[in-house]
Amino acid sequence: MRKYRVPVPPAPKNKYTITIQNTGEVFEVDPTKVPYGRHGIPGSILDTISTSNADLIDHACGGVQACCTCHVVVEKGFDTCNEISDREDDYLDETPGLTLKSRLSCACVPDGSEDIVIRIPGWNRNEVKE
Numbered sequence: 001m002r003k004y005r006v007p008v009p010p011a012p013k014n015k016y017t018i019t020i021q022n023t024g025e026v027f028e029v030d031p032t033k034v035p036y037g038r039h040g041i042p043g044s045i046l047d048t049i050s051t052s053n054a055d056l057i058d059h060a061c062g063g064v065q066a067c068c069t070c071h072v073v074v075e076k077g078f079d080t081c082n083e084i085s086d087r088e089d090d091y092l093d094e095t096p097g098l099t100l101k102s103r104l105s106c107a108c109v110p111d112g113s114e115d116i117v118i119r120i121p122g123w124n125r126n127e128v129k130e
């Protein structure tokens with residue numbers, strides 16, 4: 001079994017918003033409240049969103065980068081996000097509908113330098129929970 005070293009990026013320094021393209025929902029990120037302490041790396045997209053809406057993004061492994069159900073596409077602000085680790089990269093390789101802007105939301109930590117827009121791929125949106 002491969003061992004990974006997963007770096008924890010710094011939390012965002014500025015307030016910013018995460019907009020869900022599919023639903024129009026907007027989540028405000030306040031750096032003074034990070035980590036929100038729900039799921040994923042502190043300050044990650046999943047950490048932020050699951051605090052307000054735990055069911056919006058599936059997260060079968062609980063946010064420990066061991067599945068790919070939290071896949072999102074960062075449509076705007078991709079370059080403000082932390083670097084993809086080897087572990088995340090390996091799981092992204094298994095992800096259906098992979099794009100050049102795909103990330104695991106439990107591992108993706110924007111730096112807060114601009115507002116971001118994400119899209120949740122249709123295959124992993126839980127329509128029953130929405």
Ligand code: FES
Pocket residue numbers: 058059060061062063064065066067068069070071091104105106107
């Ligand atoms: S919740 Fe499993 S990889 Fe993100």
